[in-house]
Amino acid sequence: MLENVNNFLTEIIDEDLAAGLTERIHTRFPPEPNGYLHIGSAKAIFINWSIAKKYGGLFNLRYDDTNPVKEDTEYVDSIWEDIKWLTGEEPNGGVYYGSDYFETCYECAVQLIRDGKAFVCDLTQEEMRAYRGTLKAPGKESPYRDRSVEENLRLFEEMRAGKYPDGSKTLRAKIDMASRNMNLRDPAIYRIVRAHHHRQGDAWCIYPLYDFAHPIQDAIEGITHSMCSIEFENHRPLYEWVVDNCPLPHHPKQREFARLNVTNTVMSKRYLRELVETGRVEGWDDPRMPTLSALRRRGYTPSAILDFVQRAGIAKANSLVDIKLLEHCIREELNKTALRRMAVLEPIKLTITNYPEDKQESFEIANNPQDEATGTRMVPFTRELYIEKSDFAEVPPPKFQRLKPDGEVRLMGAYIVKCNEIVKDENGEVVELRCTADLETGNGMPADGRKVRGTIHWVSAPTAIDAEVYLYENLFTLENTADVPEGTNYLDFLNPDSLKKLSGCKLEPSVAEVETGAHMQFVRMGYFVKDREPGRFNRVVTLKDSFAKTLK
Structure with a gap:
């Protein structure tokens, strides 16, 4: 599978290697531990991991834990398990935490202040938004932009010491309020937030924002190619500004790819969290969810998911991939490998x-x-x-x-x-x-x-095993949940028939010997997996595959 990893990103890397810009490829996957990884994350993992493997390079897992408000060790642990499950190995470049670089981020911010390239601003979020301007009109400079270096150093030190309330001040990069790129209009790079950090405890009350912390983290770790989803393309000039203007040992190259969007589901962690917290699903690993832990419980395999990612394609243009392609990939695999049982x-x-x-x-x-x-x-x-x-x-x-x-x-x-x-x-x-x-x-x-x-x-009545079988359908009836009709909510399109529980099912006795997580074809009924709950079996996918005709 990895031998055939060729796309526009590998073409960029081939050019860089040929030009002698780098000797060893080093990539990373930087998830924020504020939720569980989903099928879209699998694409980012695959790209960074497979490219490192292809070129004999290094692949890092780095937790982007710079926002303590919604982060939790539960998510840290789930991400670690999902990465090992999906790739079949631990990251060969190591496991890191963005929070471990807080002191370096702070030192970089101080250096920017000394160089006259950052200032402490007292504008509120609403005022900053108003000053920012529009795509057609330039922004207006903050009245605090011309504070002296000495005053900015003192205020920033006092921010770190906890002298000021949350949200009362920010540290902003001093770039260009007239830039056509909104991300360069003096973006905030530090904010005051009093929240207990899962790793740093209460040591910090100021936290760097992602666009500032991420390039610093990449540079410290020696990342050669920082590959991220397409929404960060307009952030690339800020990424490069940070590594150009901070005292860093390395200059990574950021390049972007299209996100993986799949029909009849949602990818937003905010929406997924809402489904969990409101009890509309059993949890993050409810087999109807698009999370990797849910897909694993449903019975999807790493090889089928990675096959799906490759078939869906790696490009820069956004697209919506039919979930039937994912079903086809696992069905094609299980047809060859699954045990048959009645x-x-x-x-x-x-x-x-x-x-x-x-x-x-x-x-x-x-x-x-x-x-x-x-x-x-x-x-x-x-x-x-x-x-x-x-x-x-x-x-x-x-x-x-x-x-x-x-x-x-x-x-x-x-x-x-x-x-x-x-x-x-x-x-x-x-x-x-x-x-x-x-x-x-x-x-x-x-x-x-x-x-x-x-x-x-058929099944022999005296020897039959009693079981409960869970049949799953799409979680949403709407094909493209990113395009919810006006006047409606995405929850209006939850599929009431997404789960059907069958009790009193009868299985042949040999099923008792099958291990948890093992796959079976219940002949004529579909592909199933033995759940961790005793006596429960989840349908992975049906036998019928009309989608296969579209691939010919």
């Missing part, structure tokens, strides 16, 4: 009246017909079985090839049976089908040569 999700009892009550035999059935190396297993067969409710029709529609009154079907891997009698309860619901088996058909076709077209799966 499971009856909505059971109805089937009794074979001509089969001895005390008899039990076993039929040998392949674990995966596509991979002989997986071998076979023995499936117990008894007089009383369970079949799928939908595999019987008292009044069958045209071309119905499953069980019906006086009709015959093949029980998968076993006998041909004929429905002779229907037993109903007091409400008229079918509760039992009484059948006879052609006991000469256990290993082949009927002796008289008659053709039986339908084949259905």
